[in-house]
Amino acid sequence: MTPGDKLLGRLLGRSSPLPFDATPPAFNGLQLQLDAQGHVLSITGTLRTQLAQHLLPDATPPLHSLLRANCALSIEGQPSDWQRHGLDLDFQGIAGQTLHTRGWIEPDGEHWTLRLLDVSDLLAGRQLAQHREQNHQLACQMSEQLRVCTLSRLPEVLNEHLASVAQRWRIPCIALALLDDGDQGWRIYGQYAAHDAPALWQTAQRLGTSLDSVNGNAPLSLDIARGHNDNPRLHSVFGNADGFLVPYRDGQGVAAWLLCGFYNSQSQTSERDWLNLTAALAAPLLSRLREQRHHQQLERVEALQGLLGTGWWELLPATQEIQLAPQLLRSLSLDDGPTRQPLDLWLELIHPADRQELGSRLHDLQALGKPLLTSVRLQRSDTEHPIWYRVQGQVLGVGDNRRWIGFMLDISDIKNQQLHAAAAHARLDNLIASSPAVIYVQRYVNGALQPVFFSDSLLPLLGWTLAECDGAALALLIHPEDRELYFDRTRQLLREGTVRSRYRVRDKQGHYHWLLDEAKLLRDDLGLPVEAVGLWLDVTEATLAAEQVKQSEERYRILVEDSPAMICRYRPDLTLTFGNTPLANYLECLPAQLPGVNLGEWLSTEQRHAFVQRIGQLTPEFPVSTAEISLQLPGREHAWWVWSDRGVFDDSGALVEVQAVGRDNTEVRRSQQQLTQSAKMATLGEMATGLAHEINQPLNVMRMAIVNVLKRLSNGDAQIDYLTEKLQRIDAQVQRAAKVVDHMRVFGRRSEIEQQPFDPAQAVEGTLSLLSEGLRGKGVEVRLTPADFSVKVIGYADQLEQVLINLMVNARDALLSQREKNPGLNPWIAVHTEHDSRHVRIWVEDNGGGIDPRLLERIFEPFFTTKPIGVGTGLGLSVSYGIVENMGGRLSVSNGEHGARFCVELPIITA
Numbered sequence: 063m064t065p066g067d068k069l070l071g072r073l074l075g076r077s078s079p080l081p082f083d084a085t086p087p088a089f090n091g092l093q094l095q096l097d098a099q100g101h102v103l104s105i106t107g108t109l110r111t112q113l114a115q116h117l118l119p120d121a122t123p124p125l126h127s128l129l130r131a132n133c134a135l136s137i138e139g140q141p142s143d144w145q146r147h148g149l150d151l152d153f154q155g156i157a158g159q160t161l162h163t164r165g166w167i168e169p170d171g172e173h174w175t176l177r178l179l180d181v182s183d184l185l186a187g188r189q190l191a192q193h194r195e196q197n198h199q200l201a202c203q204m205s206e207q208l209r210v211c212t213l214s215r216l217p218e219v220l221n222e223h224l225a226s227v228a229q230r231w232r233i234p235c236i237a238l239a240l241l242d243d244g245d246q247g248w249r250i251y252g253q254y255a256a257h258d259a260p261a262l263w264q265t266a267q268r269l270g271t272s273l274d275s276v277n278g279n280a281p282l283s284l285d286i287a288r289g290h291n292d293n294p295r296l297h298s299v300f301g302n303a304d305g306f307l308v309p310y311r312d313g314q315g316v317a318a319w320l321l322c323g324f325y326n327s328q329s330q331t332s333e334r335d336w337l338n339l340t341a342a343l344a345a346p347l348l349s350r351l352r353e354q355r356h357h358q359q360l361e362r363v364e365a366l367q368g369l370l371g372t373g374w375w376e377l378l379p380a381t382q383e384i385q386l387a388p389q390l391l392r393s394l395s396l397d398d399g400p401t402r403q404p405l406d407l408w409l410e411l412i413h414p415a416d417r418q419e420l421g422s423r424l425h426d427l428q429a430l431g432k433p434l435l436t437s438v439r440l441q442r443s444d445t446e447h448p449i450w451y452r453v454q455g456q457v458l459g460v461g462d463n464r465r466w467i468g469f470m471l472d473i474s475d476i477k478n479q480q481l482h483a484a485a486a487h488a489r490l491d492n493l494i495a496s497s498p499a500v501i502y503v504q505r506y507v508n509g510a511l512q513p514v515f516f517s518d519s520l521l522p523l524l525g526w527t528l529a530e531c532d533g534a535a536l537a538l539l540i541h542p543e544d545r546e547l548y549f550d551r552t553r554q555l556l557r558e559g560t561v562r563s564r565y566r567v568r569d570k571q572g573h574y575h576w577l578l579d580e581a582k583l584l585r586d587d588l589g590l591p592v593e594a595v596g597l598w599l600d601v602t603e604a605t606l607a608a609e610q611v612k613q614s615e616e617r618y619r620i621l622v623e624d625s626p627a628m629i630c631r632y633r634p635d636l637t638l639t640f641g642n643t644p645l646a647n648y649l650e651c652l653p654a655q656l657p658g659v660n661l662g663e664w665l666s667t668e669q670r671h672a673f674v675q676r677i678g679q680l681t682p683e684f685p686v687s688t689a690e691i692s693l694q695l696p697g698r699e700h701a702w703w704v705w706s707d708r709g710v711f712d713d714s715g716a717l718v719e720v721q722a723v724g725r726d727n728t729e730v731r732r733s734q735q736q737l738t739q740s741a742k743m744a745t746l747g748e749m750a751t752g753l754a755h756e757i758n759q760p761l762n763v764m765r766m767a768i769v770n771v772l773k774r775l776s777n778g779d780a781q782i783d784y785l786t787e788k789l790q791r792i793d794a795q796v797q798r799a800a801k802v803v804d805h806m807r808v809f810g811r812r813s814e815i816e817q818q819p820f821d822p823a824q825a826v827e828g829t830l831s832l833l834s835e836g837l838r839g840k841g842v843e844v845r846l847t848p849a850d851f852s853v854k855v856i857g858y859a860d861q862l863e864q865v866l867i868n869l870m871v872n873a874r875d876a877l878l879s880q881r882e883k884n885p886g887l888n889p890w891i892a893v894h895t896e897h898d899s900r901h902v903r904i905w906v907e908d909n910g911g912g913i914d915p916r917l918l919e920r921i922f923e924p925f926f927t928t929k930p931i932g933v934g935t936g937l938g939l940s941v942s943y944g945i946v947e948n949m950g951g952r953l954s955v956s957n958g959e960h961g962a963r964f965c966v967e968l969p970i971i972t973a
């Protein structure tokens with residue numbers, strides 16, 4: 063029933079119950095009696111009580127004084143003017159309300175009766191309709207504006223709308239909450255608060271999930287003051303303010319809430335209107351936001367495609383075309399072409415090597431729906447840096463809605479890296495396969511290590527495959543003698559994490575290889591063993607070579623030990639580091655006692671000095687030196703060793719060690735000495751005649767003196783002076799004879815054991831003391847140039863004397879035999895000494911005619927003589943040569959102007 067129907071019913075009196083008694087019922091409305099001027103005379107009717115003013119007795123107020131001001135204007139003139147007009151009059155009601163009435167006026171005698179009915183309902187209905195119309199218009203307007211505004215103005219436009227809603231409904235705080243993008247509950251998208259209202263919300267404020275618990279089917283009024291809030295979670299949204307929430311639902315459920323704070327909807331606006339209004343705001347807003355998100359998504363995807371050098375494509379089989387994303391067109395350098403390209407033209411871009419395959423896969427995609435995934439090169443790529451694309455495609459939809467969509471992605475970087483890596487890998491594999499090393503992996507299974515991988519080099523090395531070296535089989539391939547070693551290696555590997563060992567493994571031919579095994583254990587995060595990785599290196603050759611070296615060292619050691627020669631090694635300070643058995647035997651100790659003994663202890667100071675000096679002259683270029691050394695062993699005879707040293711040098715050329723081989727030369731030395739001695743004796747014997755003369759001479763002088771003295775004594779003419787003079791002469795002669803005899807004794811002695819420094823002039827003098835008288839007696843002149851210097855040579859003075867005696871005796875013999883042929887010859891022997899910085903030279907020259915040049919070379923040979931048998935021995939020069947050489951010097955001969963010229967050259971020693 064519409065309010066209009068109700069009014070009509072009331073007017074027709076249908077709504078009132080039928081009268082059962084005669085008393086006329088009170089007029090169901092307002093009945094005013096007016097006078098002709100429009101003054102109110104009486105008020106009756108049921109509505110009378112609702113009027114603000116009541117008639118005072120005798121008061122007749124004008125009608126308009128009872129009316130609302132705006133309404134009072136609508137009645138002008140007098141009641142008679144109001145006849146036959148519908149009158150709408152608004153009275154001032156109680157409590158400031160308005161009583162809306164409609165009615166008519168009737169004459170009532172001289173007065174007028176105004177009958178009015180309550181039309182508040184009717185008016186309210188109309189107002190409501192008007193209000194709804196306005197609401198609807200506002201909603202449409204807002205919706206439209208939200209739909210057409212630019213995306214950037216969207217929040218601003220929404221806020222404007224919120225403001226107008228707030229103003230229209232007098233809502234102090236209003237906000238629109240949307241579901242957050244990131245699924246984090248609700249968030250205030252826009253809000254408005256009247257300037258005098260406290261701001262309940264901020265734009266972008268998070269509300270969490272508090273709104274999820276609200277029934278989203280109808281608006282909800284929160285009457286906090288009266289405790290009508292059964293949802294405590296909304297406290298967090300509204301605090302203690304009254305609130306009103308209106309949901310907006312879309313296909314997925316509640317998508318937005320309109321929140322009104324400090325507001326409790328008592329208005330005429332129906333729930334449906336609120337829902338519509340909220341929808342008018344939220345629906346276009348959400349759709350615009352979706353549009354915005356979509357747009358951004360698209361932009362991102364496009365940017366990404368550009369960055370990645372990728373892009374989508376779609377096959378259009380109907381036209382044999384392919385549609386490509388603009389980015390893809392650009393990266394394929396087709397940027398000026400349309401996005402649709404003939405399929406063939408697109409395939410032309412692919413390198414011929416990949417084109418056919420791609421074509422066939424595209425066909426499979428279309429015909430069989432088989433997903434496409436392949437990598438292709440571009441035709442235009444150069445050989446060094448090919449451009450690779452990954453092409454992937456799939457079927458979308460079914461039946462007639464099927465689409466063939468995919469993408470192309472530039473994978474040149476990855477692909478080229480892959481190719482490089484593969485090449486490097488292949489090279490590495492090749493290297494490993496061709497090396498004598500095998501890389502293996504052994505998996506840890508229940509405390510044991512099981513081979514699970516061998517590098518390809520296993521086959522060429524041992525001839526086995528992984529299957530043949532599996533599990534326990536490997537242990538059997540290991541040499542029985544080395545198995546324990548292998549098990550030890552595994553235990554150590556598990557215990558310590560790394561191991562290095564060496565054992566023999568049998569190859570397929572049955573030969574054993576020495577393998578150097580280096581392994582490392584890999585553990586997981588918990589420290590438990592996972593697998594062992596290791597390397598086998600074939601060290602057979604090295605091991606055998608080491609074995610051979612060991613054997614040869616052993617042989618060498620035996621050789622050294624068994625050698626009759628004395629072999630030793632010593633440091634430059636002469637400390638022995640090794641000495642063999644013969645050396646130890648010689649020194650009467652054990653070989654083990656030799657290291658640490660100093661060689662110098664067995665040498666005299668001079669010998670040691672000379673020895674160290676000689677060793678000091680060894681160089682890497684001339685590392686060998688040989689010498690005869692003489693040793694003084696405590697309590698033993700002098701020993702002579704021929705000693706050969708070889709220096710061992712380090713990289714910088716410094717002497718590190720000396721290896722020496724020695725031979726006992728004492729016997730040889732002794733026989734040499736004996737030979738020298740015999741020669742000496744022979745010389746002495748030979749000189750006997752001369753010596754007899756040498757001694758006879760003083761004896762004769764003494765005899766003459768004695769005879770003369772005796773004669774004078776018998777004459778009694780013995781003066782003291784005379785006697786003294788004679789006795790002094792005798793004394794001088796005795797001294798002279800004694801000197802000769804002394805010297806002969808000295809000369810006849812054996813030489814000293816060790817060479818001594820001496821002045822060679824000493825030997826010259828000794829020689830002349832023995833020979834000069836004899837020579838003079840034979841008429842041979844001795845021409846001596848006395849040396850005006852003093853130098854030292856090392857050796858034996860008596861032996862040098864022996865040499866000089868030999869030379870002079872030979873000269874004498876040559877002179878005497880020459881004089882036999884030539885009696886007019888004045889024979890002479892000249893002895894002359896000279897020196898330079900390093901040598902002293904003693905020249906012995908005669909005028910005996912020299913030596914036959916053909917014999918010159920041979921005269922130093924032992925037993926070479928030109929003298930008659932029994933006269934010459936042929937040993938004189940040979941022994942002399944040996945003596946001079948032994949002193950480090952040289953004996954040489956040449957023919958001079960008058961005869962032979964012998965030269966004894968000896969090195970001078972410095973202090």
Ligand code: ADP
Pocket residue numbers: 868872873874876908910912913921926927928929933934935936937938939940961962
């Ligand atoms: P021997 O004197 O017993 O013959 P030597 O070895 O002393 O032995 O001398 C060898 C030879 O050299 C002599 O036989 C002699 O022929 C020759 N000879 C040595 N000295 C001279 C010299 N001064 N003049 C000529 N011949 C010499």
